[in-house]
Amino acid sequence: MNPAGTPYRAFQSEGRLAGSRAGRILTLLALVYLAVVAAGFVAPGDPITQHRELVFAPPTRLHLIGPSGELHWRPFVYPLVLRPDTFDTYEEDRSRMYPVRLFVRGAPVRVAGLFTWDRRLVGTDSPTPLFLLGSDQYGRDLFARLLYGGQISLFAGLLGAALSLGVGVLLGGIAGFYGGWLDEIIMRAAELFLALPWLYLLFAVRMSLPLQIAPAQAFLLIVMVVGVVGWARPARLIRGAVLSARVRDYVLAARGAGASDPYLLRRHVLPQVVGIAATQAALLVPQYVLAEVTLSFFGLGVGEPVPSWGNMLSGLNRYHVLASYWWMFLPGIALIPVFLLYYALADALHQRATAFTP
Amino acid sequence: MRYLGRRLGHAVLLLAGVSILSFLFAELAPGDVFDEMRLDPRISEATLRAVRERYGLDQSLPQKYLRWLQSVGRGELGFSVVHNGPVGPLLWRRARNTLLLTVPATALAWLIAIPLGIWAAARKGQWPDRAGAAATTTLLSVPDILLALVCLLIAVRTGYFPTGGMVSLGFDELGAWDKVKDVVSHFFLPVTALLLVTLPVLVRHVRASLIEVLQAPFIQAARALGIPEHRLLFRDALRAAANPLISLLGLSIAALLSASLVIETVMSWPGLGPLLLEAVVARDLHLVVGAVTCSTLFLIGGSLLADALLFAADPRIRPGRA
Numbered sequence: 001m002n003p004a005g006t007p008y009r010a011f012q013s014e015g016r017l018a019g020s021r022a023g024r025i026l027t028l029l030a031l032v033y034l035a036v037v038a039a040g041f042v043a044p045g046d047p048i049t050q051h052r053e054l055v056f057a058p059p060t061r062l063h064l065i066g067p068s069g070e071l072h073w074r075p076f077v078y079p080l081v082l083r084p085d086t087f088d089t090y091e092e093d094r095s096r097m098y099p100v101r102l103f104v105r106g107a108p109v110r111v112a113g114l115f116t117w118d119r120r121l122v123g124t125d126s127p128t129p130l131f132l133l134g135s136d137q138y139g140r141d142l143f144a145r146l147l148y149g150g151q152i153s154l155f156a157g158l159l160g161a162a163l164s165l166g167v168g169v170l171l172g173g174i175a176g177f178y179g180g181w182l183d184e185i186i187m188r189a190a191e192l193f194l195a196l197p198w199l200y201l202l203f204a205v206r207m208s209l210p211l212q213i214a215p216a217q218a219f220l221l222i223v224m225v226v227g228v229v230g231w232a233r234p235a236r237l238i239r240g241a242v243l244s245a246r247v248r249d250y251v252l253a254a255r256g257a258g259a260s261d262p263y264l265l266r267r268h269v270l271p272q273v274v275g276i277a278a279t280q281a282a283l284l285v286p287q288y289v290l291a292e293v294t295l296s297f298f299g300l301g302v303g304e305p306v307p308s309w310g311n312m313l314s315g316l317n318r319y320h321v322l323a324s325y326w327w328m329f330l331p332g333i334a335l336i337p338v339f340l341l342y343y344a345l346a347d348a349l350h351q352r353a354t355a356f357t358p
Numbered sequence: 359m360r361y362l363g364r365r366l367g368h369a370v371l372l373l374a375g376v377s378i379l380s381f382l383f384a385e386l387a388p389g390d391v392f393d394e395m396r397l398d399p400r401i402s403e404a405t406l407r408a409v410r411e412r413y414g415l416d417q418s419l420p421q422k423y424l425r426w427l428q429s430v431g432r433g434e435l436g437f438s439v440v441h442n443g444p445v446g447p448l449l450w451r452r453a454r455n456t457l458l459l460t461v462p463a464t465a466l467a468w469l470i471a472i473p474l475g476i477w478a479a480a481r482k483g484q485w486p487d488r489a490g491a492a493a494t495t496t497l498l499s500v501p502d503i504l505l506a507l508v509c510l511l512i513a514v515r516t517g518y519f520p521t522g523g524m525v526s527l528g529f530d531e532l533g534a535w536d537k538v539k540d541v542v543s544h545f546f547l548p549v550t551a552l553l554l555v556t557l558p559v560l561v562r563h564v565r566a567s568l569i570e571v572l573q574a575p576f577i578q579a580a581r582a583l584g585i586p587e588h589r590l591l592f593r594d595a596l597r598a599a600a601n602p603l604i605s606l607l608g609l610s611i612a613a614l615l616s617a618s619l620v621i622e623t624v625m626s627w628p629g630l631g632p633l634l635l636e637a638v639v640a641r642d643l644h645l646v647v648g649a650v651t652c653s654t655l656f657l658i659g660g661s662l663l664a665d666a667l668l669f670a671a672d673p674r675i676r677p678g679r680a
Contacts, residue, residue, distance in 0.1 A: 191372065192372065192375045192376060192379055193379075195372045195375070195376055195654050195657060195658065196376060196650065196653065196654050196657070197612050197613075197615035197616045197619070197653050197654075197656075197657055198612070198613075198616045199615075199616035199619045199620065200615065200616070200619065200634065200649070200650050200653040200654075201650070203619075203634055203635070203638050203646075203650075204379075204380050204383050204384075204646060204650045205383055206638060207383060207384060207387055207638045207641070207646055208383040208384065208385075208386035208387045209386075209387070210387075211639065211641075286499075290501050290502075290503070293501065293503060294503060294620060297503060298623065298635055299639070300638065300639075313503065313507070316507050316510075319514050319521065322507065322510060322511055322514055323511065323514045323515055329504070329507065329508075332501060332503060332504035332507065333504065335499075335501045335504065336496075336499050336500055336501075336504075337499075339498075339499035339500075339501070340495065340496070340499045343495060343498060343499060344495075
C-alpha cells in the first residue's frame, strides 16, 4: 500500500479511483432505496390486501410464446385457477391471455408519503393479481411486501447507523479530544458494552421495552435500541483517530498559535475523522438491518400486518412452508445483494481514506 | 503471572458491570412476569401484591441486586419464576449445550481457515486468491438467519438429518456408541451453519496478516537461503503472524456467540439462545440477567484464553523478562 518513493500524485489517483468506485456503488444503493421508497408506484399491488383464494401462489410466469406457438413482443400472463382437490397447486387458464402493460392505472396510493398517484409501473387486466414474486400464507403479494418491508428494514439500518454513529462520534470525539477523567469514564462504559455479545446485548436492551407495540413505534424503538447498543465500537474508533490527530505537529502548531478548540476540531480533527466514520457507517448499516430482521423474525420487532423482511421470514418457522414454497426465502435472499453493496462501499471508502494518508 | 492476575481481576469487574447493566435494562422494563395474571378476574389485587412481595419484585433496585448477588454466592444465580426454580442449574445445562456447538465450530473453522488463508496469501493476486476473495465476500453477505433456514431446509428435504433438538426420542435407551452417533447427527447441521458464518472472516484475517509477514525482509532472506516454500509458509511465516491471529481468536468468539444465538433458535438446539428468547418474552428477569451474564462469561473466557496463549507465544508481552 505504501511503497517507498511513490509520488504523492500516485496516491492521489489511487484515492480518486476508489472515490469514483464508491460513487458508483452509492448510485446503485440509492436506486435500491428509491425503489423501496417509491413502493406505491413500483409494486403492482398493495402489501396488506389478502387474496384467500390464492394462498402460496407461485411467482406469476410472464410468457412470450402464445398457446399456438406464436411470438408476442409484449409479455403476457394467464390467470391462475386452483387445481381441484388441492389447496396450494395452481394451473394457468390457457384460454385467456392478458398483456403486461407499463404505467397502468390502478387504485390511487400514496407514493413516498409525498403525493397520491393512480399509476403503477406494471400491471395487467387479469382477474388474478400479478404476483411477480408469488404470494404468502394469506395470499398477499410478496413483491409488494418486499418493497414495503424494505421501507422498514433498510431504513431501520440506515437510521440506526446514523444514530449510533452520531453518539459514537460525539462521545468518542469528546473522549479523544479532552482526555482525562471524561475519557476514562466513556471508555470504561464502552468496554462494558463491548464485553457483551452483540445479539445478547440487543435482546437485553429489547427487554426494557414493552413487548406488544404498534408497528410505527416498533420501528422507532428498534432504531433507538440499535443506536443505544451500537455506540461503543464507533466511539472507540473515533477516539483513536481524534487522539492521533490531536498530537500531530501541525495541530500542536495551530494550538500554539492560539487557535481555539472549536476551530481545531472543525479544521484539523474532523477531516481526519470523516473517512473513518464513513467507512464505519457502511459496515454498520448491514449489521443493523440484520438486527431489525432478527428481532422481527423472533417476534420482538415490527409486527403483522406491516411487512418487514424479518417478520416475512418468520413464516418459514413452519416446516411445510419451509419445504414447499421457495419464494418465501426471498426476503432473506434480498439481503445478500444489499449487504454486498454495503461491504463493497466500505471497501472503497476505506481505500479512499487510506490512499490520502500514506 | 501478575499479568494474567491483573487480566482476571479486570474480567471480574467487567462481569459485575455487565450484571448491573442488565439489571438496569430489566428495571426499565414496563411490567413483570405477573402482568398477565392481572387480566384474570379471579386473582385479586391483594394476591398479586403478595406474590410480588414473595418474589421480592416490590423492592428497590439496589435491594434486588443485593438479593441477586447473595443468590449468586449460593451458586443459584437468582430465581426463575417461569421455571419455578433456581437459575443456576437451568443455565449450566444450556450453557454446556451452547459450548458443545460453538467449541467444535471454532476449532473446525480455524483448522480450515489457516491453510486456506495461507494458500490465498501465497498466491496473492492470482486466480485462486481472487476466487477465494469473491467467495468469502459473498459468504460474508449471507445473513446467518438465512444460513440457518437453508440448513433447516436441507434437513427437512433430505431427511438425512434431524430437524431440531439435540437428541432423538428414546435417547436414554441407546447404547454408548449410538448415543454419540445420535448427538453428532443432530449437531452436524448447526455446526456447519456456524462454520460458514465464521469462516469468511477468519480466512480474510489469516490471509491479510500472512501477506504482511511475507513482505518482511527475513522471509526474503529465508527464501534466498533455499528454505522450502511450504516450510517457510507453515512454520516461519505462520509463527510470525500468530500474534494478531491469537488476538482475533478472542474477538471471533463474540461474533460466534451472536450467530449461535440465531442458529440455536432457528434449529431448536437447546442452548442459551432459545432460553434467553423465552425469558425475554416471559419477562423472567433473573433468567435474562443470567443468560446475558453467562454469554459475557464465555466472551471474557475466550479473550482470557487468547491472552494466555499470547503470553505463551510472544515473549515481548512478558514483563520483567524482556
